[in-house]
Amino acid sequence: MFRLRKKRLNAYPLYSPFSGRVLGLENVSDETFSKKMLGDGFAVEPTSNKILSPVTGIVTAQQNHAIGILADNGLEILIHIGIDTVKLQGQPFTMNIKEGEKIQVGQELGIVDWKQIEQANISKTTMVIITNSNEKLEEIKLKQGQIDAGKEVAQVSLITEETGDKRESKVKGYLQKLGKSLMMPISIIAAAGIFLGLASVLQNPAIVGENFVNLSAVQNSIGFIRTLVGALFGNLPILFAVSVTIGLAKNEKANAAFSAVIGFLLMHVTISYLLNLRDINLTTSSIAALQDAGKSVVEATKQASLYESVLGIFTYRMNVFGGVVSGILTAWVHNRFYKTELPVFISFFGGKRLVPIMTTIFSPILGSTLFFIWPVLGSGIEGIGNIIANAGLFGTFIFGSLERLLVPTGLHHILNQLVRFTPIGGVANLNGEQFVGALNIFNEQLSSVNPDMDIMRNATKFLSQGKIPFMVFGLPSAALAMYRTALPENKVKVKGFLFAATLATFMTGITEPLEFSFIFLSPFLFVFHALMAGLSFMLTNLFGVSIGNVQGGFIDLTVFGALRGLETRWYFEILLGIIYGLAYYFVFKKVILMKNLKTPGREVEQEEVSVDEISVSQSNNVGQAIVSALGGVENIEAVDNCFTRLRMVLNDSDKIDEGALKATGAAGIIKLDRSNVQIVYGPQVEGIALKVKEASGKSE
Secondary structure: OOOEEEEEEEEEEEEOOOOEEEEEHHHOOOHHHHOOOOOEEEEEEEOOOEEEOOOOEEEEEEOOOEEEEEEOOOOEEEEEEOOOHHHHOOOOEEEOOOOOOEEOOOOEEEEEOHHHHHHOOOOOOEEEEEOOHHHHEEEEEEOOEEEOOOOEEEEEEEEEEEEOOHHHHHHHHHHHHHHHHOHHHHHHHHHHHHHHHHHHHHOOHHHHOHHHHOOHHHHHHHHHHHHHHHHHHHOHHHHHHHHHHHHHOOOOHHHHHHHHHHHHHHHHHHHHHHHHHOOOOOOOOOHHHHHHOOOOHHHHHHHHOOEEEEOOEEEEOOHHHHHHHHHHHHHHHHHHHOOOOOOHHHHHHOHHHHHHHHHHHHHHHHHHHHHHHHHHHHHHHHHHHHHHHHOOHHHHHHHHHHHHHOHHHOOHHHHHHHHHHOHHHOEEEEOOEEEEOHHHHHHHHHOOOOOOHHHHHHHHOOOHHHOHHHHHHHHHHHHHHHHHHOOHHHHHHHHHHHHHHHHHHHHHOOOHHHHOOOOOOOHHHHHHHHHHHHHHHHHHHHOOOOOOOOOOOHHHHHHOOHHHOHHHOOHHHHHHHHHHHHHHHHHHHHHHHHHOOOOOOOOHHHHHOOHHHHHHHHOOOHHHHHHHHOOOHHHEEEEEEOOOEEEEEEOOHHHOOHHHHHHOOOOEEEEOOOOEEEEEOOOOHHHHHHHHHHHHOOOO
16 A cells, blocks of 8 residues: 655664674574574674673663663664573673663673683673564674774664655555444454354254253243344444444544434435335335236345335345444544534534534435435445355455455454445345345344254355364464474563463454464465465365354354354364364474574563563553553554554654563554554453553543
8 A cells, every 4th residue: 555655775883792703693603693593693702891882772671691772773682692691690790781771882781700601611602683684684794803892893784664645544544443443343243143152052952952942941041132132133234333433533432422323313314215205115115015016026026125124214225334334424524523613602512512413414415325326336245245156165265365464454354344244245035034244144044943054154154164274273383383483591481472362362263463473574474374264264165164153263163163063064174173283383383494583482572571561451550651662642643442453543653662562562563654553462452552541641
């Protein structure tokens, strides 16, 4: 989306921390450094004992044998004094600095007692590593041979890229917020779907027995569950209207939600009125009336399916699309008018009270517009659905791959809603009523005593079944590969992060914490993951698996697969999963080692990632820490979140202190552009977002 405007090369000097002989890293005896697993740089065989800073910057880590520095030019420097000196537990070192301290080039950082190191038979070779070489380093020109401490030892060339077009930035930011706003009703639907799945199990005599199924208490309980869940699914359009409005409204979200209900009702009332002027109403559009008018059964059924009643209002069958469009309009009206001041004599109607008033003006305009364009637009959406349906197995492959490729942008939520609630996901006539979208069809069949498995499988091909092989088996195996390839001294600390991220993926299908630990490091692994996702959707469809819902974790496999019996063919998920687990483990391990990827545990910053830090959301200070790491209150324009990510709008993303953010438990930092930034925290992000809003003053 962004156009590369300029590539600029910058050169900066590095200075030697010791006097001695300068070596290229390839001459160091330890493969961790000689193969540049941590990054590029140089080594010194020291003859002096004072440690001098090679750059000007801020101390990010002080562990005696290892010092981390964030240079002013953005380089992340690691000074590793000696090889395996960590065994000496800091005894040979007397340090003058602490973490967070500002230091100058040539400043004395501490003193080394080389005699202790020599007596322990440990190499004195000192490495200066640029740990973010992949992102920052274009070239390093090294002066080998003898050098004095504090003298220039290398010139490093950096590449910076300037991207622009603020209009594109705003569009991307808007789409991010829209995609996130769609997730609120989905979270309710996912939970409701689990109850519906359990109800389906309780009414299956092959699982619980004929006598149990026939108990009146069981039937009443199942009926009650279906009624509750049916109320949610039957009113999805207005739920989406309110959710989208809340998500897109800048402030006064409660008032915006109130206006959303008004806007949704008036939009449909307008459409209903215009339809009635053409003598199209509930009576004249029924299948029987259309047949009496001379249409065939097929023609009458197709025409009748264009209409429905929403909250008692006869209107076009727009499903959640109508709710989303209405919510977008209401949010625009709200953001445009909620601060408007009116003349004194009518000032009572100004500000937030003006929003519902203006909504009553704009919503009928939207309804009138949709009255004319919906038949064409609806036909277009249905046509896309037919293309995907006619593409067969290849269609599911494209969907699965594209859904994963969109994860970094957050736009995969929009793609998912299209298949779940529009004709793209399928259309089915069940018991004389039309159901649109894969999730709607699945849940209707799930509530049926005798579901049609062919219809069920045609719906679930876009749902959880395609996610299970790579979420329950593949990504956890990738996490194991990351752990096995982590540096030995980091394994204990990184284990907590990987376990927490794996558990979220395995149980509930929340994949972002794991995915963001590799998708920006390796385009190859990202594409491999996306293609494997597409293959997973295609193969589960090919094998006739029938597992629905929206998450894709172990819960879905159990409730919507195994507990519903062998007819779901859930066992194919296990067979595929074993293959996926092996493939992900060996591919990830091979690529991480071959490309020296800095996955968790393979770079010095990852030493900061631990269980204690991941649970930092429990601390009262985490909000202030994140605000400070983002450049302070004055750099923050807006704070929001989705299931796993803190979504920030900043004045300048270059002011972010990534090291400080990682110390708060961030699993990944995504700079979409100069303003829009996403920070991955995982399932605990909701509490973190509240603390950031409070600390930044951006809460309502």
